[in-house]
Amino acid sequence: MEQIDAVAALAALAQDNRLDVYRLLVQSGPDGMAAGAIADRLGLAPNTLTFHFDRLRAAGLVTVRRDGRSMIYAAHFDTMNSLIGYLTDNCCGGQPEQCAPAAACKPSTKRARQTA
C-alpha cells in the first residue's frame, strides 16, 4: 500500500459516523448490508450517508452493488489488511517482540451477539 492510499483510508475512517458504518460492515462480512438498513441501524439521513459512503468507497474500504432498489455496501477486507500492514510495517526494526502486535480479527471482544 502506498502512503497516499493509507492517508485516504485513515481519513475515511477518522469520522464518527463513517467509523460506525465501516465497523458495521466489517462485522457483516462479505455479504454486506443495504444502505437503508444501515441508515435505520445508525439513525443517519440518507443524503449524509451517501456522502460518507462515497468517502469510504473512494478510499477502497467498501464496495457497492445494486440489488433492485437497494444499494448493498460491503467492506473490502484487502484494503483493511493492507492498511494494518502499512501501519505495522517493519515495526521495532523487525523485532516485533518489542511491540507485541495484535492478533487481528478476534472473534468477539465484548457484547457478543447471541447466535439466535
Place this chain on the structure above:
Amino acid sequence: MEQIDAVAALAALAQDNRLDVYRLLVQSGPDGMAAGAIADRLGLAPNTLTFHFDRLRAAGLVTVRRDGRSMIYAAHFDTMNSLIGYLTDNCCGGQPEQCAPAAACKPSTKRARQTA
C-alpha cells in the same frame, strides 16, 4: 478502546506528515527518536513538527521524555494494537476465515534495511 479514542487515533494518523512521523517511530521501536532527528529526516520545520507531535500525543499514539535539550518521542504500541483490534473487532461476525486478517508487524515488507 472506545469509539472516541479510535476516531482520535485515526484522525491523528490521517495526515501525510504525521503518518510519516508515526511510521518512523514505529520502526524505531521503544527507544524512540529525538525531535530534531525526526525533523532532519523528514525535512519538517520545528514548529510544524511540534504541532503534529501534539496531535499524536493527544491521541495516545506517542509518548515523550526529555533527554537534555532534546525531546525523545516514541511510539506507544498499546494504542496501535488497540486501534487494530477495534477495526477488526468481531469481523465477519466471528468467522475471520472470510476476511483473512493480516498478521501484524511483518519484519520488513520492502526496501529492507541492511543489517549493517
Place this chain on the structure above:
DNA sequence: GTTATATTTCAATATTCGTAGAAATATGGA
C-alpha cells in the same frame, strides 16, 4: 402510465485543520 420506495446530487454554511513567521522557553557549555 402513475405512484411509492431507495438512494443520490446539488448548493450553502459553520467548523476544523495545516502551515508559516516571529518570539519565547529550557537546557547545556564557556
Place this chain on the structure above:
DNA sequence: TCCATATTTCTACGAATATTGAAATATAAC
C-alpha cells in the same frame, strides 16, 4: 553571566470537512 542549541508557543490565514434541506434519479408495484 553570556551564548548556542533544541523545542515550544502564539497569531494569522487559506483550504478542506460535515451537515442540512430541497430536488433529482432509478427501480419496483399497481
